[in-house]
Amino acid sequence: MIINVCTVPGELAQYVYILKCCSNSMASYKMLVKDVIHKADILLEIVDARFPQETRNSHVEDDLIRMGKPFIIVLNKCDLVSKKSLDKAKSSLSTIAPTVFVSGKDKSGTTILRHKIMELAGINKLKGGDILVGCLGYPNVGKSSVINGVTGRHRAGTSSISGHTKGVQLVNAGSNIKFIDTPGVIPFDEHDECMQGLLGIKDATHLKDTLGVALKMVEILCSENKAALESLYNVTIEEQDAYEVIELIGQKSNFLKKKGEIDEMRVSWKIIDDWQKGILVV
Ligand SMILES: Nc1nc2c(ncn2[C@@H]2O[C@H](COP(=O)(O)OP(=O)(O)OP(=O)(O)O)[C@@H](O)[C@H]2O)c(=O)[nH]1
Ligand SMILES: [Mg+2]
Structure with a gap:
């Protein structure tokens, strides 16, 4: 896979750049994941709160741990599950990484998520300047919606049709936070x-x-x-x-x-x- 980093000129350049992926093969997705992990200071593993175990990816988590990157497991779509299910998910996932519940739909939990990101950035004494937050997850789990929830604006394109986010985009969230929005970089087995x-x-x-x-x-x-x-x-x-x-x-x-x-x-x-x-x- 060839990845071209092309900076969009003009005012968009503030917050958008695109890594163009020239193929959609499994190998290219793996490279893309590694590239995002490498570039980001903090990672969000976005999972669907209805299926936290099924939408986690242990390979990605292993890479994160191996590369020493702090990460937060974000249970999105929590408006679609009961409090009881959320508590159950939290108790099993919080042993792996800090866990935050959010809803990209009604924006609940997004302030807590922003604070958690700032807290991790502080703990890890990151370089001065922007905090780069990479978002990874299966297609349609709500990666772009979570980013919009935290930024408070519709800056990342979303759709009910999966595969909406095509390339990697840098989204400015203010307060020195920039998100890397990715396409559904973890492909499901076509047969599932x-x-x-x-x-x-x-x-x-x-x-x-x-x-x-x-x-x-x-x-x-x-x-x-x-x-x-x-x-x-x-x-x-x-x-x-x-x-x-x-x-x-x-x-x-x-x-x-x-x-x-x-x-x-x-x-x-x-x-x-x-x-x-x-x-x-x-
Ligand atoms: N009910 C509910 N729907 C949500 C939530 N977050 C996202 N959605 C919906 O889920 C669908 C996918 O959201 P996106 O944010 O585009 O998901 P994505 O992971 O960026 O998708 P791709 O870029 O295609 O991989 C859209 O129809 C959203 O409106 C949420 O918290 N609750
Ligand atoms: Mg998206």
């Missing part, structure tokens, strides 16, 4: 459809196993927040398995095929869409 659906990396129209992904969502909700399913779809869930719950929702929502059978696909699409829009929370 379920995770791609759960994280909103692929929407219902792009998933092959739509029913399988919807079943997983129902399974998680039945164990973590059954009430969310019950109130949204006006159903009562007792001992049914995930497939039966899908049938029940289809019946109640009148999602039927011509012969009166439940249209499982339509139910699956609806569940995936509601999950990805944050209407169904765990």
Whole structure:
């Protein structure tokens, strides 16, 4: 992979530069991660608060520890999980690194995150001048949204469609903090459809196993927040398995095929869409 550092001229030069990645292969992602770790003074490992373990990356954490870089694990999208789940995640992750909960959506926790960054910068007696904060994480976990939350402005582009951030961008957050926003530099295994659906990396129209992904969502909700399913779809869930719950929702929502059978696909699409829009929370 060739990385060109090109400085954007004019006033944008204050806070934007782009490292152009000439290929998207796994090897190039690894190089990009190493490059960002090398350049940054502090790193944020952004994870999805609904799936902290699945969206952590132990290789990245090993690199951070090996390269002696301080890092903070940021549990983003905490508006989509209960306090109980957050506390559980915090107790397991805080043994690895300082852990902060934020929501890029309602901006909660972003002031604490800024303070934590300043605290780490102080502790490590960093060079004078700007503190460079690198943001790493899987696609769509909310890297750019977290940066916008801390800067208080929409400076990093965001989108519900993953892969929005294309190159590496430097974003000025004031008070001598600059963020390095990266594209979803840690690629998921292409075959892990379920995770791609759960994280909103692929929407219902792009998933092959739509029913399988919807079943997983129902399974998680039945164990973590059954009430969310019950109130949204006006159903009562007792001992049914995930497939039966899908049938029940289809019946109640009148999602039927011509012969009166439940249209499982339509139910699956609806569940995936509601999950990805944050209407169904765990
Ligand atoms: N509910 C909720 N949605 C969020 C939060 N943070 C980000 N999102 C949404 O998640 C989607 C992805 O956010 P981005 O900030 O673009 O994510 P990213 O990690 O920068 O994505 P890539 O650059 O594509 O890898 C967008 O639809 C955001 O609105 C959050 O805290 N809560
Ligand atoms: Mg982004």
